[in-house]
Amino acid sequence: MTDQSPGYFISFEGIDGAGKSTHIESFSNLIKQRHPDRDVVMTREPGGTQLGEQLRALLLEAPMNLETEALLMFAARREHIAQVIEPALKAGKIVISDRFTDASFAYQGGGRGLSLAKLNDLEKWVQGRPDGSLLQPNLTFLFDLPGSVAEGRRSKVRAPDKFEKMDLDFFEKVRQEYLRRAKADPNRFYLVDATQTPEAIWHELESLKMKL
Numbered sequence: 001m002t003d004q005s006p007g008y009f010i011s012f013e014g015i016d017g018a019g020k021s022t023h024i025e026s027f028s029n030l031i032k033q034r035h036p037d038r039d040v041v042m043t044r045e046p047g048g049t050q051l052g053e054q055l056r057a058l059l060l061e062a063p064m065n066l067e068t069e070a071l072l073m074f075a076a077r078r079e080h081i082a083q084v085i086e087p088a089l090k091a092g093k094i095v096i097s098d099r100f101t102d103a104s105f106a107y108q109g110g111g112r113g114l115s116l117a118k119l120n121d122l123e124k125w126v127q128g129r130p131d132g133s134l135l136q137p138n139l140t141f142l143f144d145l146p147g148s149v150a151e152g153r154r155s156k157v158r159a160p161d162k163f164e165k166m167d168l169d170f171f172e173k174v175r176q177e178y179l180r181r182a183k184a185d186p187n188r189f190y191l192v193d194a195t196q197t198p199e200a201i202w203h204e205l206e207s208l209k210m211k212l
């Protein structure tokens, strides 16, 4: 992958209840403190644009065919890349996204069983750059923990969305696909043992040396 962008792209991934949301905002504040001269853009998928947020509402609630779900995830991503991510990276900004394409491979692929070939095609189509390279995060934090632990952590207050309603077997398959991708691309992934206390995880994130 060639990447001429002066910006830096970080994504947070993991199964629902892994602890991403707990850490992402403090992490973004940490980066802002360390790099007061750089703009930091916080965003999320599915979402990140007006259209993307409308698609998110559909994706998280409406039952749909698996291919439809994957196409809508990538449609939202295309808009997100065109409107938010690429312009920010070109301008030298640091982009921090709560989820990106690894989530499609893990949830629609690992969890729901969409073929890797179809996902690879969508990825090329949506993340392909004019020079033939693929837009990918520079760094991906994978919050990893067993599905049973995540299940116990998920909100008992807020009603679960379509994905949060899935069973343990689904989340174990999602987790295994995330782990497979992390193993295949160790330079991009940083694996966080999300069974640790929030304090221990924060200490680990704070201590990490990043090539920003």
Ligand SMILES: Nc1ncnc2c1ncn2[C@@H]1O[C@H](COP(=O)(O)OP(=O)(O)O)[C@@H](O)[C@H]1O
Pocket (backbone or CB within 6 Å): 014, 015, 016, 017, 018, 019, 020, 021, 022, 023, 153, 154, 155, 194, 195, 196, 197, 198, 201
């Ligand atoms: N390391 C942790 N240990 C125990 N509970 C945690 C930990 N990290 C987060 N939590 C709690 O688990 C729940 C889910 O965390 P959250 O950050 O919303 O997960 P995610 O965004 O990955 O779905 C929240 O109630 C949060 O306070």
Ligand SMILES: Cc1cn([C@H]2C[C@H](O)[C@@H](COP(=O)(O)OP(=O)(O)O)O2)c(=O)[nH]c1=O
Pocket (backbone or CB within 6 Å): 016, 021, 044, 045, 046, 060, 073, 098, 099, 100, 101, 103, 104, 105, 107, 108, 163, 164
């Ligand atoms: C980006 C993406 C998310 N998802 C799923 C994972 C999550 O269950 C859901 C939304 O993610 P998330 O924002 O983590 O949920 P919340 O903050 O409301 O807990 O969308 C996919 O299935 N495929 C994708 O490509």
